[in-house]
Amino acid sequence: MHRPVRLWRNLRLATLRPDLPGLGTVEAAALxxxxxxxxxxxxxxxxxxxxxxxxxxxxxxxxALPAWIDCHTHLVYGGDRAHEFEMRLAGATYAxxxxxxxxxxxxxxxxxxxxxxxxxxxxLPRLDALLxxxxxxxxxxxxxxxxxxxxxxxxxxxxxxxxLRPVRVSATYLAAHATPPEYAGRNADYIAEVVLPGMVRARxxxxxxxxxxxxxxxxxxxxxxxxxxxEARRLGLPVKLHAEQLSDLGGAALAARHGARSAExxxxxxxxxxxxxxxxxxxxxxxxxxxxxxxxxxxxxxxALRDAGVAMAVSTDANPGTSPLTSPLLAMNMAATLFGLxxxxxxxxxxxxxxxxxxxxxxxxxxxxxKSADFAIWSVERPAELVYRLGFNPLHLRVFQGEAAS
Ligand code: DI6
Ligand code: FE
Numbered sequence: 001m002h003r004p005v006r007l008w009r010n011l012r013l014a015t016l017r018p019d020l021p022g023l024g025t026v027e028a029a030a031l032x033x034x035x036x037x038x039x040x041x042x043x044x045x046x047x048x049x050x051x052x053x054x055x056x057x058x059x060x061x062x063x064a065l066p067a068w069i070d071c072h073t074h075l076v077y078g079g080d081r082a083h084e085f086e087m088r089l090a091g092a093t094y095a096x097x098x099x100x101x102x103x104x105x106x107x108x109x110x111x112x113x114x115x116x117x118x119x120x121x122x123x124l125p126r127l128d129a130l131l132x133x134x135x136x137x138x139x140x141x142x143x144x145x146x147x148x149x150x151x152x153x154x155x156x157x158x159x160x161x162x163x164l165r166p167v168r169v170s171a172t173y174l175a176a177h178a179t180p181p182e183y184a185g186r187n188a189d190y191i192a193e194v195v196l197p198g199m200v201r202a203r204x205x206x207x208x209x210x211x212x213x214x215x216x217x218x219x220x221x222x223x224x225x226x227x228x229x230x231e232a233r234r235l236g237l238p239v240k241l242h243a244e245q246l247s248d249l250g251g252a253a254l255a256a257r258h259g260a261r262s263a264e265x266x267x268x269x270x271x272x273x274x275x276x277x278x279x280x281x282x283x284x285x286x287x288x289x290x291x292x293x294x295x296x297x298x299x300x301x302x303x304a305l306r307d308a309g310v311a312m313a314v315s316t317d318a319n320p321g322t323s324p325l326t327s328p329l330l331a332m333n334m335a336a337t338l339f340g341l342x343x344x345x346x347x348x349x350x351x352x353x354x355x356x357x358x359x360x361x362x363x364x365x366x367x368x369x370x371k372s373a374d375f376a377i378w379s380v381e382r383p384a385e386l387v388y389r390l391g392f393n394p395l396h397l398r399v400f401q402g403e404a405a406s
Contacts, residue, residue, distance in 0.1 A: 004054035005034045006402065009044055014065045014383050015367040016352045022344050023065075023383055024366070031064060033373040036401035041367040059377055062396055065347065065386075066365055067136025067374035068328045069354035071170075072264055072285050074319035075130075076123045076157045077144045079110025081320045104144065104178045107320050111144040111154065119157035120164065126318060127161050129326035131406060134376035134395050137168040137355070137364055139315075141212055143177030146190075148198040151175045155207035166405040168374070170358045172240070173202045176213035176220050176228045187224055196231050203235045210261065210358075214242040215251030222254045229258045238359060244268035245290070256280035262313065262357040266300040267291065274301060278308035283357040285313045286341070286349065288334035289323035302340050312341065313357045314349030332387045343384045373402035 008031040015024035030047065032040035040047060084092075084102045097103055114122060123140075130138055140158035145151040155171050162169035175195040183190035202208035211232035213225045220228075225241065232239050238261050243251030245265035252263040252273035263269075263277060264285035277284060284305050291299070305312055314335040317323040325331060332346040341349065355365025364374045377396040380386060385394065398406040 003034050005032055005039065005052060007032050007053040007056045008059055008064070008377075008399075009056055010061055011059045011064045011377070012061065013041060013367055014063060014347070015041060016066055016348060017366050017368055018352065023347060029064075031367065031373070031375065033402040036373055036403070038367065038369050038371050038373050040369055063378045063380055063383055064367065064375050065134075065378065065383065066351040066367055067376050067398065067400065068130075068134050068350045069137040069358065069360070069365055070130055070135050070315050070318070070328060070350070071139045071262070071313050071354040071357040072287060072315035072317050073138055073140055074143060074174075074317070075126050075138065075140045075326075076119050076142070076154050076161070077107050077111050077320055078114045078119065078122055079107055079320070081106060081324075084321070103321060105181055107144045108146055108178070108180055112147070112150045114153075116153045116156035116160060119154060120160040123157060123161060124164060126326050127165060127167065130316070130318075130328065131165060131167060131398065132395065133328050133393055134378075134398050135167065135328060136374035136376075136398070136400050137170065137358070137360065139170040139172055139358055141172040141174040141177075143174030143212075146175065146178065146180035146194065148194055148201060151194075151198045152201055152205065152207060155202055159207065166400040166403065168360075168364070168372075170209045170360070171207060172210045172212045173199055173208035173237070174212040174214070175199070176225065178214065178219055187220060191224060191227055195228055199228075199231055199235060199237070203237060208237060210240055211237045212240045212242065215249055215254065216242070216245055217247055217249070222249055222251060225251065225254060226258075233258070240264060240285075240357070244270075244273065252277055252282070256282045261359055264315075265290065267296060267298045269301055269304075271304065274304045274308045274310060277305075277310050283311045283313050283353055285315055285357055286335055286339055287315055287317035287323065288338050289317050289325035289331055291338060292334055293322050293324070299339055311353040311356055312345060312349050313353040314341070314346055315354065329386055329393065330390065333390060336387050343387045346387045347383060373399060375399050
């Protein structure tokens with residue numbers, strides 16, 4: 001059977017190939033795609049003689065980069081917390097907001113009120129915002145249901161979003177996000193009666209690709225996270241962890257010791273945690289949207305991560321409370337402006353390193369033969385414009401698995 005080849009030509013490529021310096025750029029380039037996979041990425045002049053092409057698309061000399069990978073989102077939830085934003089602007093503290101029934105508990109109530117279809121419908125506009133800026137893969141967590149059935153409904157909604165739009169969805173079980181009101185002060189009971197049984201169900205029903213937790217004084221202790229991770233290991237599910245966001249509990253080192261794919265936030269990461277992540281190959285996922293929204297002052301130790309060779313990813317952390325951000329471009333600008341990443345690091349953080357954080361580095365995140373043809377074509381003179389500009393979206397075309405998607 002003939003398998004047609006489409007040649008996307010007259011491009012400048014930022015391949016993000018790890019074996020090339022910087023962004024791995026190639027001028028006068030082309031991408032050849034067959035059955036949704038890249039079969040050639042490089043200088044058009046280097047195409048093999050007689051290379052058969054069924055259709056050619058002239059891309060007008062524009063830049064093509066790997067489609068963004070948003071590797072840490074809480075995209076699925078009910079309701080919103082805009083009123084809390086007003087309360088915070090009026091000077092209310094997080095404790096006061098929580099005592100007034102705000103915070104995660106407010107989103108839990110609104111989420112429990114929706115079934116999987118309702119959650120998917122409520123979340124679709126947020127997904128569309130990501131896709132409009134060139135996202136090809138998105139990680140979506142549970143963590144606002146906090147009962148077995150509602151956590152599973154959130155994961156079904158995440159899977160449903162991947163059916164409703166041309167996008168790859170990685171679903172993460174995050175029941176260990178907060179202890180619900182009915183288990184207040186009883187973390188161990190909540191873990192035993194909800195988190196662990198829900199994880200077994202999520203695994204059995206193919207609803208979760210990874211397991212996450214929130215290791216923080218206001219959430220779960222390292223020992224409690226270790227219990228969650230032990231069950232994930234028993235079920236063969238990879239792990240990741242919200243760690244050192246507001247304090248230093250040694251969460252990143254705990255995650256690294258458990259072979260976590262990533263540790264995330266990391267504002268309070270200590271040198272032992274950096275060393276443990278470097279040794280384990282754990283990716284540092286930086287979330288500047290939460291740092292910005294919370295008006296934090298302590299930054300993740302980016303230079304120490306650089307010096308230790310820890311791969312750094314960047315993500316929106318799209319969530320209703322601490323990071324109501326659904327703009328990869330702004331997230332990259334924040335990572336550069338607020339955390340000191342270079343343009344190349346910010347772009348690698350939303351492509352190659354984000355793919356590694358999700359265990360998808362063989363599938364996407366760079367423009368190389370053999371990978372899924374997930375790329376975005378941009379009307380810019382140089383890739384730096386994608387990180388530099390604020391509130392400007394120069395996307396010309398998003399391509400997912402070889403097909404124009406927007
Ligand atoms: N860290 C955060 O900043 C969010 N979750 C987490 O583990 C907060 C989520 C929310 O406020 O709704
Ligand atoms: Fe988060």
